[in-house]
Amino acid sequence: MKIFCFGDCNVDIVIPIREIPVKGGCSFSSHATINVGASAVNVAVTLYKLGFPTSIITKFGNDMFGYFVKTYLEGMGIDIKYLYPSNYDTGFTVGLIFPDGEKRWIAVRGDAADLHIGNDEIDQLDLCDVLYVSGVAVAEGKESRESAIRLAERVSQKGGKVFLDPNLRLPKWDVPDDIEDAFERIFKYVDVFLPNEKEIQLLGGAENIKKAALSILERGVSTIWVKRGKQGCSYFAKEEYFHLPVSKVKAVDTSGAGDVFDGAIIYGTLSGFTPGKCGKFANTLASFTIQRYGTTRALPNIIELNKLINTFEGKKDGQ
Numbered sequence: 001m002k003i004f005c006f007g008d009c010n011v012d013i014v015i016p017i018r019e020i021p022v023k024g025g026c027s028f029s030s031h032a033t034i035n036v037g038a039s040a041v042n043v044a045v046t047l048y049k050l051g052f053p054t055s056i057i058t059k060f061g062n063d064m065f066g067y068f069v070k071t072y073l074e075g076m077g078i079d080i081k082y083l084y085p086s087n088y089d090t091g092f093t094v095g096l097i098f099p100d101g102e103k104r105w106i107a108v109r110g111d112a113a114d115l116h117i118g119n120d121e122i123d124q125l126d127l128c129d130v131l132y133v134s135g136v137a138v139a140e141g142k143e144s145r146e147s148a149i150r151l152a153e154r155v156s157q158k159g160g161k162v163f164l165d166p167n168l169r170l171p172k173w174d175v176p177d178d179i180e181d182a183f184e185r186i187f188k189y190v191d192v193f194l195p196n197e198k199e200i201q202l203l204g205g206a207e208n209i210k211k212a213a214l215s216i217l218e219r220g221v222s223t224i225w226v227k228r229g230k231q232g233c234s235y236f237a238k239e240e241y242f243h244l245p246v247s248k249v250k251a252v253d254t255s256g257a258g259d260v261f262d263g264a265i266i267y268g269t270l271s272g273f274t275p276g277k278c279g280k281f282a283n284t285l286a287s288f289t290i291q292r293y294g295t296t297r298a299l300p301n302i303i304e305l306n307k308l309i310n311t312f313e314g315k316k317d318g319q
Contacts, residue, residue: 001270002055002126003047004082004155006148007040007134008167009058009114010107011065011092014255014293018099035297036072038091038114039134039167042256044078045296046263046285049305052270055079057125057151059113065090066113072296084121086113101251101290107169115141122147122154131155132266135166138186139179149186156189161269165194165262166203175202188220192269194262196227209234210241225265225279227258227286233279242276246283251290256298261286284308 014033021027044054056078060066062085069090073080091112095103109115117137133152137144152162164186168175183203187193193216197209204212213224213236224236232246264285268278285300288308292298300308 001052001130002128003052003130003132003266004055004057004125004128004151005040005044005047005132005134006057006117006151007114007137007144008038008091008109008112008140009036009041009056009060009069009083010038010109010112011035011068011090012037012095012255013092014095014097014103016097016099016252016293020096020104031293033293033297036069037093037256037296039136039165039259039262040114040132041069041073042259042296043132043134043165043263043266045076046260046299047266048076048078049299049302050263050267052267053077053079055082055128057082057117057121059084059086059088059117059121061086061088061090061113063090065092082121082125084117086116088113088116091115095255097252097255097293101254103255105169109140112141115144117141117144117147119147119150122151125151127154127158127160129160130163130266130270131160132163132262133165133186135164135168135183138164138182139166139168145182149182149189152186152189156191161191162189163192163194163262163266164190165258166199168199168202173198173202184219187216190220191222192265193221193224194227194258194265195224196229196258200224200226210236213241223275225261225282227261229254232283233261235275235279237275240275244276244279244283246287249287249291252293254290255293256296257286257290260289260299284311 091109206212264282
């Protein structure tokens with residue numbers, strides 16, 4: 001099975017702080033976590049760790065962050081055949097993490113390399129069986145937007161399965177017309193939609209989550225998983241709806257938890273899990289990562305992952 005993850009590629013600098021300083025003031029921290037991140041990369045790494053070899057389709061700059069990205073992905077064993085060099089800079093973000101694990105982001109991505117994935121690159125691809133699209137490519141870049149829609153259409157027409165996380169990063173909760181139109185265009189090719197609560201409300205045009213989800217289902221999407229943070233997740237299909245709570249854990253950093261959830265949903269879907277089992281597994285894996293700092297660095301190693309899966313499956317070690 002050939003799996004592609006399409007979209008953004010960052011270096012994330014995550015810094016825990018206690019408070020935002022006043023203008024001209026200073027807030028202190030004892031450490032920072034620097035790792036390769038962004039939604040497309042986080043999902044690719046999650047799938048790789050779960051045993052599904054994955055190719056990443058993105059661009060990186062000729063700078064120290066680009067070198068860091070390329071070296072990291074090569075070391076992880078991620079297929080970088082479609083990791084393209086660019087004259088634009090590699091994107092990076094600074095995440096300020098508060099004591100409750102929530103964060104505020106500053107994204108230095110106004111003209112990032114991954115926003116310039118063009119149709120020339122897309123037309124070179126051998127088509128995949130499964131495509132994950134990070135909505136950053138749809139919302140933030142005009143070149144990458146057209147390429148994402150084009151690739152989703154090609155994969156869908158071939159009979160492949162398309163997963164989409166909208167990943168809306170807006171200074172205020174209002175979706176510009178061009179971004180809303182781009183999502184309308186891609187929805188008809190999407191099998192599984194993976195928004196959070198605010199995103200489903202904005203794109204579904206309703207405060208009520210169920211009403212918003214039904215609106216999007218009518219536009220061609222087959223199933224929807226809504227990520228609801230401490231409340232767990234909700235599943236919507238045309239004939240089925242349910243909610244799954246999540247076990248309480250001490251959150252230190254929620255960065256990338258939604259991407260890990262996405263990867264777990266893809267893994268469960270491709271592994272033939274029932275929707276209920278799929279959602280429980282995604283909740284379990286995402287809950288693990290928020291107890292550590294970082295994005296890809298917060299993922300479990302192979303020993304921890306096997307123990308986690310065995311616990312989820314109700315098996316004892318060695319079974």
